[in-house]
Amino acid sequence: MYNLLIVDDEPLAVRGVKSAVNWDELGISDVFTAYNAEQAKNVFGSHFIDIMLCDIEMPEDSGLDLLSWVREHYPKTETIFLTCHADFSFARQAIQLGSLDYLLKPLPPEDLENVMNKAIGKIRKERELAQYGRSWVQHHPLFIERFWLDIVNLVIPANLSAIQKAMEERKISYPIEMSVLPVLIHVQRWHKSLTLRDEKILEYGLKKAAAETLQNLQLDVQMLSLDRNELLAVLMIPNDYSLNINEIKNNLRTYVSSCYPYFYCDLACYVGDRVLMERLPEMVRQLLTMQKNNVAYYNEVFLRGEQPRISTPAAMPDMKLWLVMLVKGAYEQVILEVQQFMNKTVQHSEIDVSFMHQFHHDFMQIVYFVLREKGIQAHKLFQDSRSIELSAGAGRSVVDMLNWIHHIVMKTMDYIQDVEQSHSVADKVRTFITKHFDQDLSREQIANQFYLHPDYLDRLLKKEIGVSMKEYMLQERLRISQELLSKTDMPVTEVATYVGMNNLSYFTKVFRKYIGLNPSDFRKRG
Structure with a gap:
């Protein structure tokens, strides 16, 4: 919402403007009034004014004088002038002082609405640009990092014209002919048990330490996070810079040697070649391949294209x-x-x-x-x-x-x-079956609990207790059924369900077969 100040030495004119349109619908929340320049200045002193609607011809200080003061003290206020005279000299002076528009009295409501919408649109756009500017200043490092990541990941095509266009769109300035040198930093292992948050904190420390180390070369460095445990340093090299690859390697060796005591990790650094920006993605891919194939060495620095220390391929052992x-x-x-x-x-x-x-x-x-x-x-x-x-x-x-x-x-x-120790396994199986006698478990499900094949487990049980898993499960169900029938008044149907035999006729048949009586007779005898 926006604030409006109406300034006119004629109270009737002020009331007329105030009632001419529906200010709420236009987005005006508060309408202030003043009858001369001094009152208007007082309003500015106590309220923020977005738009001033001001008569030019007023006693003492004119509207043009007031606009000159507003421009000096409140330059973000938009001003629209009102006058009874279509005098071009007034209009020219108003425009020179920064007036948004110039309206003749009496005001048609539609003209007033149009010019107010014009003013509000301009204010809104300027606020958006200002917000963008603040965001750019605040998040500029993130925008720069995103730019380089987009180059590496080929979101920006690998050609100089596409890179130049991306820089223009993102308001980033690098010499297009500038060369870069990538350094891949790979954490091979952590020597402490870390949460993901701990890793992120240590990764931040690794990035800062790497940047400080490489900036000793008097080069700009952009640090990127490629993946978990993978960092990339992009060294930006001016055309007239004499690159000393051994100096870079020595700086990185110092960095690597400090990472174990300070960041609790082993890592390796892989140094690429000096290339134009458009070749950066290809060079990073080569470094990633080097990293993937390095399975034997850590806490070292490797240059792309270095010959392997040993050229004899490893042979598989006879196992x-x-x-x-x-x-x-x-x-x-x-x-x-x-x-x-x-x-x-x-x-x-x-x-x-x-x-x-x-x-x-x-x-x-x-x-x-x-x-x-x-x-x-x-x-x-x-x-x-x-x-x-x-x-x-x-x-x-x-x-x-x-x-x-x-x-x-x-x-x-x-x-x-x-x-x-088969008796130990047998005891565990019996305990498991006793705990789960009410479930419809297959041999395979029981055996899976002990990582054993069902046939093998059956042989173990028969050796130790003389029965298979299925038979032992049945014995447990019948034993518990007898106790429930003897010691409780639970209906036979509930007893059958409790021991995992939901079919009453089947439960009765099995009970009679092994116990010699049906469940009801067994209870009566009890």
């Missing part, structure tokens, strides 16, 4: 010996053997993500074979969130692979030892 050792129960020895193999391979061969992927699957295969031989359903045993998380990250690095192997081997060992 037959490890399989035999797992079958024989030498679990800790297997872990040690894998560690020694990985350490030797890193020292003498080139390991990449493809090698890690194959190693992961081959090792999983021998573990699954051992578990199958023991009757254990591996996909059930390893469905917990920790196992899933470690398995998903195993291929990222040698360290992650060894963590996953230690977890999977020890979990396998613990459960196999538990199963091999």
Whole structure:
């Protein structure tokens, strides 16, 4: 809503203007009045005035004099002049002083409405521009970051004309011929258990530290967050700047060495080539490929195009010996053997993500074979969130692979030892059935609770207690049914439902078969 001030030395004229239109419909919330310039100035002193509707010809100070004062003290107020004389000199002076329009008395209401709408439209537009300007100043760093992210992610097409157009539209100014140098910073692992919020806080610290380190090169640096645990520094390089790649590498080594004690992480930096802005997306993709294939080294700085330290491709191990050792129960020895193999391979061969992927699957295969031989359903045993998380990250690095192997081997060992103490498993199964006797559980559902194959679990139970899972479930239902019939007055139908046998005729038939009496006779005898 807007405020209006009507200034005229004729009270009748003021009342006439006030009643000429519906001010609320125009968006005018308050209409103030004054009969000379001095009163008008007092109104300005106590209220914010958006629009002044002012007569030019007034005693003492004229409307033109008042407009000159308003322009100096309240430049955002829009002024519309009223006069009885169509004198061009008045109109010219009013326009020179910044009057929005010039109306002749008497005022047709439609003319007054039109000029008021014109004034309100102008004020609204200027407020929007001012708000945009404040937003731009406040959020300018975010707009700049969004610009570079849009280049990297090809939201802005990878050509100089598209980049230049985007800069013009976003009011961003960079020399179009400027070159850039990207540095990918990848957090390989955190050495503390962190919430997502903790990670974000540490990531912010990593960005600030990287920016300060690289600004020592006297270059502008834009820090970007690409993905979780992935940061990108874009160094903006003037054409006349002599780039010293070794100086950049040394600065980054200092940064990397400080990240473990201050930010509790291992990371690696990947330095790209100096390229024009249009080639930035391609260069970032190359750095991401380098990062993906670095599974052996951390807390180091790598230059794009550097030759691998070792050119001999890594060979997959023969895992037959490890399989035999797992079958024989030498679990800790297997872990040690894998560690020694990985350490030797890193020292003498080139390991990449493809090698890690194959190693992961081959090792999983021998573990699954051992578990199958023991009757254990591996996909059930390893469905917990920790196992899933470690398995998903195993291929990222040698360290992650060894963590996953230690977890999977020890979990396998613990459960196999538990199963091999068959009486322990049998006790657990009996306890589970006793707790869930009222549910319609199949053999498969019961076996799944213990990660075992149903046939294998049946054999264990028969060995320990002489009956299968199904038979033990039936025994429990009949035992509880007898207690309820003997010790309560529950109707037979409710007893049958309580023990999970909703069909009364079937319950009666089974009860008679195993107990020798139907439920009602059993209760009478009791």
